[in-house]
Amino acid sequence: MRMKQGTGARQVEEGKGVLSQEALLPASTSLTPPPHSFLIGEDGLVYEGRGWNTKGDHAGVTWNPISIGITFMGNYMERSPPPRAIRAAKSLLACGVARGALLSNYEVKGHRDVQQTLSPGDQLYEIIQKWPHYRE
Secondary structure, three states: OOEEEOOOOEEEOOOOEEEOHHHHOOOOOOOOOOOOOEEEOOOOOEEEOOOOOOOOOOOHHHHHHHOOOEEEOOOOOOOOOOHHHHHHHHHHHHHHHHHOOOOOOOOEOOHHHHOOOOOOOHHHHHHHOOOOOEOO
16 A cells, blocks of 8 residues: 555545644644554544654553554444444555555554553454454
């Protein structure tokens, strides 16, 4: 999956958007970037936080330098994310491999696998545990 320039936002070829933080904020806004590399919306859009090349601040000192952080926007303790959000996450991971930002043998972990937290929520955690790259 390649990414191409769109109108004020980067878009994934299948039509899922990857919107840069700058595209969402007025030019005069100076905020610290979100701690995650990418954020997945329930609308199936992928929002760029720190992106592929900037170390995140999402999983502690051990994991931040060697991982990307993908957060799903929403509360998934009692409900699952919409299928389009799951597809967007899988497409993002495939994009990372295609770009060389992720190794083909990358591992998927839930936030709770590396820190003491309920994130990513029970329902989403159940889903990602079934993904082929999931490692506890």
